[in-house]
Amino acid sequence: MTSITRSMVLGHVFKSAARPSAFARPASRLAQSSLKSASLPFQSARVAAFHVSARKNLFPAPPQRVVGTVNDPTPIKESHPVHGSYHWTFERALSVGLIPLTVAPFIGGSLNPILDSIFCATLLLHSHIGFDACITDYFPGYRMPGLRNLMTWLLRTATVLTGIGLYEFETNDVGITAAIAKIWKA
Amino acid sequence: MLAQRAMQVSARRLLLGQHAVSTGQMMGIRRTVTTQSGESEILIKQRLNRPVAPHLTIYEPQITWYPSMFHRLTGVALSGPLYLFSIAYLAAPYLGWHLESTVLATSFAAWPIAAKAIAKTTIALPFVFHSFNGIRHLAWDLRLGFSKVQVARTGWFVIALSAVTSLYLGLAY
Numbered sequence: 001m002t003s004i005t006r007s008m009v010l011g012h013v014f015k016s017a018a019r020p021s022a023f024a025r026p027a028s029r030l031a032q033s034s035l036k037s038a039s040l041p042f043q044s045a046r047v048a049a050f051h052v053s054a055r056k057n058l059f060p061a062p063p064q065r066v067v068g069t070v071n072d073p074t075p076i077k078e079s080h081p082v083h084g085s086y087h088w089t090f091e092r093a094l095s096v097g098l099i100p101l102t103v104a105p106f107i108g109g110s111l112n113p114i115l116d117s118i119f120c121a122t123l124l125l126h127s128h129i130g131f132d133a134c135i136t137d138y139f140p141g142y143r144m145p146g147l148r149n150l151m152t153w154l155l156r157t158a159t160v161l162t163g164i165g166l167y168e169f170e171t172n173d174v175g176i177t178a179a180i181a182k183i184w185k186a
Numbered sequence: 187m188l189a190q191r192a193m194q195v196s197a198r199r200l201l202l203g204q205h206a207v208s209t210g211q212m213m214g215i216r217r218t219v220t221t222q223s224g225e226s227e228i229l230i231k232q233r234l235n236r237p238v239a240p241h242l243t244i245y246e247p248q249i250t251w252y253p254s255m256f257h258r259l260t261g262v263a264l265s266g267p268l269y270l271f272s273i274a275y276l277a278a279p280y281l282g283w284h285l286e287s288t289v290l291a292t293s294f295a296a297w298p299i300a301a302k303a304i305a306k307t308t309i310a311l312p313f314v315f316h317s318f319n320g321i322r323h324l325a326w327d328l329r330l331g332f333s334k335v336q337v338a339r340t341g342w343f344v345i346a347l348s349a350v351t352s353l354y355l356g357l358a359y
Contacts, residue, residue: 092327095320102317127265134262158269165272172286179287184306184359186295 075142087129094126105177116175120166123176128159249341257319260312307356314355315348 101119105111111119135155139148166176173179245251271285278285294302322340325331331340 092324095324099317099321123268127261127268130258130261130265134258158273161276162269162272165274165276169272169275174287179290182287182291183294186291 091126091129094122094129097122098126105181110178110181111175113170113175116177117167117170120170120176121163124159124163124166127162128155131155131159249338253319253322253341253344257316257323260316260319263312264316303357306359307352310352310355311348314351315344318344318347318351 098119101111101115101122104115110116132152132155135148135151139151141148169176169179174182274283275285277283297305322331322344325340331337
């Protein structure tokens, strides 16, 4: 669709170039599928002349789920403060807490193990909430419930594994801030 | 579905023509739209063939949504490697890798200076931008800086500050 818009804008500039070859392609295209965009025969003819590769959408339309009939009201989810305002407050508390934890290593070189652990835990939860927001935005529950569930559980697994990995790194190695400082100054 | 609707409209028109219809009688004729199963299946399948209207590719870059987009992108770009590194560190003994900090430091030290400077600046930029823009977000949560002028000013300030700070961290820290 991107290419249609752009070409419609540029079409008037390249009118003479488009016309001779424009009619060669669309006849076969339209004959192939009677269901496809039969409503724009001439525009697609003009467009067809410019594109040697298939028209690819940025983020093509996902499969549709039609639940019920057109007379049923839109289902509204039950709301709960745990997922609403408490979640918001907790998220901001983590973000605010991350500010001094991030500034301190630049002042002191690196953090001692206890502070580093607190920093890693806060960073991990902050990352989890951020990834969860991405999943909520890009995998709508009403359209693709299975995929949404899968991504949510993948994220939870990944967060737990990352937590274990960070604990191991803290215990057997120097910790995140010290490691970054070591590598940075190397 | 279209045929049914056409039938209902024409039926109502017929009624209007034949009788002097009062409002009460009109209310009795309620238009219902029902989907018949065969037609809706074709419709759902046909919807998949429809092109998606362009969005990200055509919208004018603006100081409102570009920093917001980059805030999310930089966040994912920072947390993704953190997750991957931690999980790789857990799996390293079983895969024969060595991901200890000393090993990483010595192998990074062996890089040419230009490559080190570029790598450090490239890693510092998302970190610094996300941090400064995060502070901007927190200011909005405190109801500060909401007007269009303030959003534009703070946005450009964050971008400039990120550029300068990441250059400092990458080249001179």
